[in-house]
Amino acid sequence: MSCGISDVALDLVMGYIDDPRDREAVSLVCKKWYHIDAITRKHITIAICYSTSPDRLRRRFPRLESLKLKGKPRAAMFNLIPEDWGGYAAPWVREIAEAFNCLKALHFRRMIVTDADIALLVKERGHMLQTLKLDKCSGFSTDGLLLLARSCRCLKTLFLEESLIIENDGAWLHELAVNNSVLETLNFYMTELRISSQDLELLARNCRSLISLKISECDVSDLVGFFRLATALEEFGGGSFNDQAGETNRYEMVRFPPRLCCLGLIYMGTNEMQIMFPFAASLKKLDLQYTFLSTEDHCQLIQRCPNLEILEVRNVIGDRGLEVVAQTCKKLQRLRIERGDDEQGLEDEQGRVSQVGLSTLAQGCPELEYLAVYVSDITNAALESVGNYSKNLCDFRLVLLDREERITDLPLDNGVRALLRGCTKLRRFALYLRPGGLSDVGLGFIGECSRNIRWMLFGNVGESDVGLLRFARGCPSLQKLELRSCCFTERALALAATQLPSLRYLWVQGYKASPTGRDLMAMARPFWNIEFIPSRQQIVYDDLDDRPGAIESQAQILAYYSLAGKRTDCPESVVPLYPE
């Protein structure tokens, strides 16, 4: 008896329910609903691959069509996690090969995938694989890509962004161009793969549905032919600019496809910028993080882009550039302002973002959903502005750079509270400050005012354990917490971990260790894996210095819920901890 709803009807209705939390609620109603959910669930994301086992996944969701797995902690993107930490795709690929015969889309993020894994995947599932994403992965080579290219003729999306790929040759791209005619998205952005522009042209000829291409470095002047052929292209990223002496018109012949609306060009400089002007008004997404543009250049370019929805820049954009954004980009939804180089060269003195730019931006762009910014200065008022105007904000990340000695207005307690109270849709929140940036009272505010926030990252916040414990009394939805360079003791961390009601993942680097290391065990409980990465010293050879330097990496704690028991594949650098 299912509340008077027939099974057939239930089946159909459930097909419309996609949100994983809704599905979770549905599966808890009764066994029948659990079963129907299990066989109709299309997609699963496993936030940390060690939280469950391939076997458990298969037993519950045998008809899965799409799977996303994440391995290494997020800190790996910042070189903080040992390369051999783990996150091996092998056990998952084996299970997929054996049992998941409906699987069409697979996404591995920050995992170790070998050529053998790819070979097995291709052999068993290659004929139906439509989407494969090896996202910031490592462990495989172009031989694996060659296998994929030859056998996966249904592949619509191949995504390899930022993966570390061993390069043997460029044949894989040629094979892809020859064997595939349905490819829509190809991404090997931020990889070091070397490819030939002829293969790209062949791809453009054979894959008439190609709408997104993001490549590694390849001179843009060699892509003239490709751009002419890829008439359906909407997104392009990568390429590079290398003007040669005597060739003043090297990029004059470049004409972008008519539907292009998402663009990111590497090493583009002031002089090349104008190739974007003819279609700047139709740009929806712009990535300037890897360009050589000045503050003034940013102003010149962005004022021509009133339809921009996604913008990624470095802090060279400056407050002045943000003013232009606020005036021009009324439809802006996502803005990322990354950190520029610290090197003591001559910085564009306008290349800093402060409370001025932030306030202007908040007032000018009410559609903002994602805002990540590295600031050189900040005030409470600026954060209040964000709270007042950015009502659609779901993801807010602020990092206060450490160059300036004096910050206008610290601590940021009141500003943070105002922001959290104003931005009710906030789900993700990061605050990386300096000592004195946020007091214990401020931490308490965060705990009180973060009803829906599921992920938080803190750096240098709070003054003592009191702050952390106040924080841990709130945050009802907090599932994932990352702490860096804070002053909390092991004892407080362990206590907080047990108090936060929804916490299922904790990562800490930089804390007050206890003399015995036992205080951490206060959070030991069933299904809670605790791993310790001891501090390391890595010898690094700087190309420019002749002497080797040492990078000291402080100890880290990683703890997460797991139904799969303790990890059995820890490398030497990772120490699993158990209570006695």
Added chain:
Amino acid sequence: MERKNSFRGIQGAISKINPELLRSVITSGTAARGGPEARSPPGAATAFRHATTPLPVLTSACRSGSKGTAPLTIFYNGTVAVFDLPQDKAESILKLAEKGNVGGVLEAADPTASGHEEDLLTKLNGELLPIARKKSLERFFAKRKERYAWLCSPLLPTSFLVLLIRFGSSPLLTNKYLRPSIVLFICRPCFSMRHVGDDSLLSRRRSQTLTMSQPYKMAEREANVALVKETGTITAA
């Protein structure tokens, strides 16, 4: 005070012996018996216990090596080292720690290393972590440095001087539509300079560095380079 000195000695000694010496002290018997060597994480220098309190017994289970060894995890002030040791060796380490007397082998260590070790410990415990940098951006900055460091190489062929002279009389310079101020330029066969915006253009470590603050400021360089740039286009030397 005495104890503190002995700790400095211990710390300094440990810094010297770890990993190789410490390994040999611990496994001098083990090697002969063909047992597994002690594993100490590279660079995790000191892991030594205060003499008056017992060594921690918090160990990582389920990682025993072969032939009756077990891991010994030592925490000290936030640093940790893990060793796979047979029972007797573990006990001798514990005894050593309790005694606070490190014996002949360790005294031979270099006293100058102790300063560095203490700094390391202080750093690891007290100091702030630098804000971590994203891998993708790091790579971009490194590549950019490479591109322009190459441009700054002091090895400029003298033929550039000829080009310079030719260029100096170029109509571009006398063009009234040309902006009055001039910009930095390097005479190199393959690249012409462009404005690179915010962050550093070149590494200071190179012997001859070009400086460029505002787009239209002239700078002169030792190797007889002069720059002219017409607004909006790049001109070759």
